Amino acid sequence: DIQMTQSPSSLSASVGDRVTITCRSSQGISNYLAWYQLKPGQVPKLLIYAASTLQSGVPSRFSGSGSGTDFTLTISSLQPEDVATYYCQKYYSAPFTFGPGTKVDVK
Amino acid sequence: QVQLVQSGAEVKKPGASVKVSCKASGYTFTSYDINWVRQATGQGLEWMGWMNPNSGNTGYAQKFQGRVTMTRNTSISTAYMELSSLRSEDTAVYYCARSGGEWELDYWGQGTLVTVSS
Secondary structure: OOOEEEEOOEEEEOOOOOEEEEEEEOOOOOOOEEEEEEOOOOOOEEEEEOOOEEOOOOOOOEEEEEEOOEEEEEEOOOOHHHOEEEEEEEOOOOOOOEOOOEEEEEO | OOEEEEOOOEEEOOOOOEEEEEEEEOOOHHHOOEEEEEEOOOOOEEEEEEEOOOOOOEEEOHHHOOOEEEEEEHHHOEEEEEEOOOOHHHOEEEEEEEEOOOOOEEEEOOOEEEEEOO
């Protein structure tokens, strides 16, 4: 099975900072990658799909890039409401594995 | 609007089974796959498997093979996930989620807490 890794596992940044999270797959998955935001006590929220397509209603400060094995999620200007854990997920073929997550805090 | 409404919290003893339901509305139930994902306390998201509501075809993560069964009742637009031989490590919030046009999980149920305790 294809394995998904993320880095860093956690980060702390100031409001207004640019934040970048990396996701890597053990084999090429084209652009079949999604990013989700999970806040405590809430339901996971789809942010990005097809590696770089912004889901409707998601703020434009979120963006995604990459193809093949290396992907990034960028928050261009971190806001207090962005405190959450972010997960990548591949859906190239089953199993649709999630990455281990990146916890984002605000300093 | 698209909605997935799950059944309520469950408490089960080790060795028992649990069946969680997921009722879909606001779209054609048979047109989109349903996935099941769980999150144990303090852990990450874990994909369990998918089901095609039209054909009934399923695909399960290897970890759950032999213990999980995903079914549906198209007449009431409801998907089900049954997990058997429960152990304490299965204590988690279980989510159903719809696969969108490119297989991304675009709509999620509210989650069902399953607690396994003697």
